[in-house]
Amino acid sequence: MENAACPFCGLGCDDLRVERNGTALAVTSTDCPLARAGFGGDAAAAAAIDGRPAVLDAAVDRAASILAGARAPVVHGLAADIDGQRAAIALARRIGAAVDHQGGDALARNLSALGDGGWITASLAEIRNRADLIVSFGDPADAMPRFWQRVMWPDATLIADEPPARDVVLIGDGIGPRAGASPQARAAAIVPMARDAMPAVAAALSALARGGKVFADPAGGIPVAMLARIVERLGAARYGVIAWNAAAMDFPQADLAVAALAELLHALNRTTRTVGLPLGGAGNALGAQATSLWSTGQAPRLRFVDGEPRRDAQLWSAARMIAAGECDALLWIDALSRRPPPIAPGIPVIALARPGTDFASPPAVFIPVGAPGVDHQGHVLRGDAIVALRLDKLRDSNLPAVVEVMERILSAVMAGLDPAIHADQSPGGAGSVDARLKAGHDGDKKQGTPC
Amino acid sequence: MLTLLKGGRVVDPANDVDAVRDVLIRDGRIVDDPGPGARPDATYDATGMVVMAGGIDLHSHIAGGKMNLARALTPEMRGVIPPAAEVGLKYAAMGYTMAVEPAMVPSNARQAHLEMADIPIIDRGAYAMLGNDDFLLRLMLARRDHRAIADYVGTMMAATRALGVKVVNPGGISAFKFNTRKLELDEAGPFYGQTPRAVLHTLARALQTLGVPHPLHVHCSNLGIPGNVDTTLGTIAGAEGLPVHLTHLQFHSYGAEGDRKFSSAASRIAEAVNAAKNVSIDVGQVMFGQTVTASADTMAQYRNSRFARPAKFVCMDIECDGGCGLVPFRYRSRDFVNALQWAIGLELFLLVDDPWRVALTTDHPNGGVFTSYPRLIRLLMDKSFRDDALQQIEPHARAATQLGAIKREYTLREIAILTRAGPARLLGLKDRGHLAPGAAADITVYRPGDDAEAMFAAPALVFKDGGLVARDGKVLDDVLAEPPRGATHVVRPDRDRAIERELRDWHDRHMLLSFDRFALRDDEVGSQDRLVLHPCRPRAM
Numbered sequence A: 001m002e003n004a005a006c007p008f009c010g011l012g013c014d015d016l017r018v019e020r021n022g023t024a025l026a027v028t029s030t031d032c033p034l035a036r037a038g039f040g041g042d043a044a045a046a047a048a049i050d051g052r053p054a055v056l057d058a059a060v061d062r063a064a065s066i067l068a069g070a071r072a073p074v075v076h077g078l079a080a081d082i083d084g085q086r087a088a089i090a091l092a093r094r095i096g097a098a099v100d101h102q103g104g105d106a107l108a109r110n111l112s113a114l115g116d117g118g119w120i121t122a123s124l125a126e127i128r129n130r131a132d133l134i135v136s137f138g139d140p141a142d143a144m145p146r147f148w149q150r151v152m153w154p155d156a157t158l159i160a161d162e163p164p165a166r167d168v169v170l171i172g173d174g175i176g177p178r179a180g181a182s183p184q185a186r187a188a189a190i191v192p193m194a195r196d197a198m199p200a201v202a203a204a205l206s207a208l209a210r211g212g213k214v215f216a217d218p219a220g221g222i223p224v225a226m227l228a229r230i231v232e233r234l235g236a237a238r239y240g241v242i243a244w245n246a247a248a249m250d251f252p253q254a255d256l257a258v259a260a261l262a263e264l265l266h267a268l269n270r271t272t273r274t275v276g277l278p279l280g281g282a283g284n285a286l287g288a289q290a291t292s293l294w295s296t297g298q299a300p301r302l303r304f305v306d307g308e309p310r311r312d313a314q315l316w317s318a319a320r321m322i323a324a325g326e327c328d329a330l331l332w333i334d335a336l337s338r339r340p341p342p343i344a345p346g347i348p349v350i351a352l353a354r355p356g357t358d359f360a361s362p363p364a365v366f367i368p369v370g371a372p373g374v375d376h377q378g379h380v381l382r383g384d385a386i387v388a389l390r391l392d393k394l395r396d397s398n399l400p401a402v403v404e405v406m407e408r409i410l411s412a413v414m415a416g417l418d419p420a421i422h423a424d425q426s427p428g429g430a431g432s433v434d435a436r437l438k439a440g441h442d443g444d445k446k447q448g449t450p451c
Numbered sequence B: 001m002l003t004l005l006k007g008g009r010v011v012d013p014a015n016d017v018d019a020v021r022d023v024l025i026r027d028g029r030i031v032d033d034p035g036p037g038a039r040p041d042a043t044y045d046a047t048g049m050v051v052m053a054g055g056i057d058l059h060s061h062i063a064g065g066k067m068n069l070a071r072a073l074t075p076e077m078r079g080v081i082p083p084a085a086e087v088g089l090k091y092a093a094m095g096y097t098m099a100v101e102p103a104m105v106p107s108n109a110r111q112a113h114l115e116m117a118d119i120p121i122i123d124r125g126a127y128a129m130l131g132n133d134d135f136l137l138r139l140m141l142a143r144r145d146h147r148a149i150a151d152y153v154g155t156m157m158a159a160t161r162a163l164g165v166k167v168v169n170p171g172g173i174s175a176f177k178f179n180t181r182k183l184e185l186d187e188a189g190p191f192y193g194q195t196p197r198a199v200l201h202t203l204a205r206a207l208q209t210l211g212v213p214h215p216l217h218v219h220c221s222n223l224g225i226p227g228n229v230d231t232t233l234g235t236i237a238g239a240e241g242l243p244v245h246l247t248h249l250q251f252h253s254y255g256a257e258g259d260r261k262f263s264s265a266a267s268r269i270a271e272a273v274n275a276a277k278n279v280s281i282d283v284g285q286v287m288f289g290q291t292v293t294a295s296a297d298t299m300a301q302y303r304n305s306r307f308a309r310p311a312k313f314v315c316m317d318i319e320c321d322g323g324c325g326l327v328p329f330r331y332r333s334r335d336f337v338n339a340l341q342w343a344i345g346l347e348l349f350l351l352v353d354d355p356w357r358v359a360l361t362t363d364h365p366n367g368g369v370f371t372s373y374p375r376l377i378r379l380l381m382d383k384s385f386r387d388d389a390l391q392q393i394e395p396h397a398r399a400a401t402q403l404g405a406i407k408r409e410y411t412l413r414e415i416a417i418l419t420r421a422g423p424a425r426l427l428g429l430k431d432r433g434h435l436a437p438g439a440a441a442d443i444t445v446y447r448p449g450d451d452a453e454a455m456f457a458a459p460a461l462v463f464k465d466g467g468l469v470a471r472d473g474k475v476l477d478d479v480l481a482e483p484p485r486g487a488t489h490v491v492r493p494d495r496d497r498a499i500e501r502e503l504r505d506w507h508d509r510h511m512l513l514s515f516d517r518f519a520l521r522d523d524e525v526g527s528q529d530r531l532v533l534h535p536c537r538p539r540a541m
């Protein structure tokens, strides 16, 4: 297959050559590791209950009975095509589950800044054609392996019929010396920065752009004069880009760092054009966000209470709920990356996952599913949340799509499995879970406006 | 299955009917009286009620990436941007059976259709946004023949599954990407050197050439700027007689007179619209309250962001074909500018003579949410209600509007034109917006009363494709449990496919997506939905 579309990161490449031998696929046009892993691997696996092979019907029934009996189920992972995500959200509504994407931390950081002050951004092709300067926190290739080739170094742009001359500034730690170098071997400027210094650095950049003073020098370990020079270059650029990868920002106040970058964008756009580029989108994260927004009005993370979505980016974090013992059934969906579910001791896990997923311990129910763009058609939303990519079926694997399994589980749940019969399966005692949930609700009220 | 709607006052201006008569429905269509032998399977007594075709909203932002951005920008607001399911339910409960998304960015079309497929009950459609796409501006720069441009426009309509074409701030969104902050009607834009006037005329002519049964939808330049009346009058002239629909005209009817350099120019605009028979409009009425404005016009939205309330906004440059800007707004009756905007909208409604060329909108959610239509209808129908409302607004605005002096009250017939017959005719929908045999059985039955707001907010009965979906302003429980799906209306003009070669090359060189993957295929979105194709009447030019 020529020009295959790739669902494995937010870049949405559609130029892959994928060769097929039986049901085995191999990417031969790029060495992108995410694509190679995603298109590769087994095309078959048996469903399992408690680690023992089971027929699909039995696995579906068992999944439905666990979910129907749960008082605080969590639908997590959510790495599927849009149809699968839509069906998962519908199921969550029906069973009163919390909903969190596997990249929920990154989504929450960006959404927090967006809901706070808004921002100014651009979609990928706009950046490909217009950028003359990119300042990125971290190497964008960490989130999107072919970023440089596809976005930054085209042979020509709308503006000029020649390869663009672009300035690249990469801020961060562990950035390789060749990262961001142009095909003509012009090196990027690399500014070392400790990971957790980003909030301080972003705040200083934004203060400088607004004409303010920064008194602590260096700021976040970087001399203020150097930061002033970066702001000056952004101010002088015709179409500057500021990129960050929220998934890599696992330090305190990450949401404030994004908000500071948004302020920097607001300040720069008073005189010139500068756009933000929130990197990421693997696991169809933006598809999950968009589907949730249009079908519930709210972004993840949320929990359905009496069919109504209640959003709280902290409270309904699946990781937090598992750690706090507030979850009594975990439905894990990953039809893309083969990421295993989080370790959740004592909690029954239903895993809709690709063959070859490496579980730490056998889930209560394993239902193998196909990947969109590999085993079946589907759509994913690119990292810029603008382009929905149509994906093809590349082989006959008999692996069901997430949407099919979701619909079967939903109808089994609806078929009226009596929750009372299954209540004893929830560990830790229903009372304690309920008590913690109630505490969670009260916390919700006190917090006022979540996230 | 034969359904009888018995003895209602049928207000059906498209067929020049205003009389008590029965309406018969079979297989989702209105049918002739089958004669005395036929026994209806279901009969609804409509005695004393008013029967109209289902409402049609030809301009309401109901889907697409920018609505999701608006939702994400304002998580604290509930109900302003309803989720897809509620859009369908709320429209249906209000007696509307179709709504058209007016600003579908071509690169976002697939997502918009995925979202629209989740809007239940009502029919949908969308206008593809062109006129800021680098490809078109380039064709114009190269002085390509109008046939090639029409082929391109037709190709984009087909590729994005559009019902029509809208141009937003012609060339201005593209100009903003080059850091141009204002673009006058006759000012050459950056890089491509095209004036808004030329872009507008080129697109209007392309639709004419393709025979698209719908005028070019135009969001004029200089939205929201005091004194933009001249731009708007220039735009009307610039259409040179070609069919154009000027959308949310209220935002484009501003003078710059008075102490505050902001005044109503509604009468000048109305006069020009009355004289130009090729022009239709919708108003984009401002209704007081909190909203989030959503527009592709990044140039205007960036400028307006200083009025954001709460103080936050989003601007996005999109994929070499458009943009979007989201700015939360609170329209306050005690604010001079907001109050005058409210009055200007009503002046436009009341001063444009021909109701067939006016569609009732608030430009949802930009002037207000679509659920405020019943109140707006009462403002139009009920002079004393309007005068009371006028007393509530900021006094300088009250002094600056002639609204109090306007005696006109809309009749039921005229409201039926504004809300269904007119939009259907403007959209070229032959079997919607009226109640003659053969039409789709999208029917709303109202219980008349002194309070037009109550009447239009809670229709007694609403039928979609012949099935009862709502009663007394509430969607039926069994419909809620399994809502029917409406149709998607599209226009797919005949065209020379040669232009596709250029588009393919363009996508391969400059976009991150091949043209084949850019274009929607019939089998991929909403295959469960009915696709209704509306024919074109190509014209040699």
Ligand code: SF4
Binding pocket: A006, A007, A008, A009, A010, A011, A012, A013, A016, A030, A032, A033, A034, A035, A144, A145, A146, A147
């Ligand atoms: S960069 Fe992303 S979209 Fe492109 S091939 Fe690699 S994983 Fe796929």
Ligand SMILES: [Zn+2]
Binding pocket: B059, B061, B102, B103, B247, B248, B363, B366
């Ligand atoms: Zn609009």
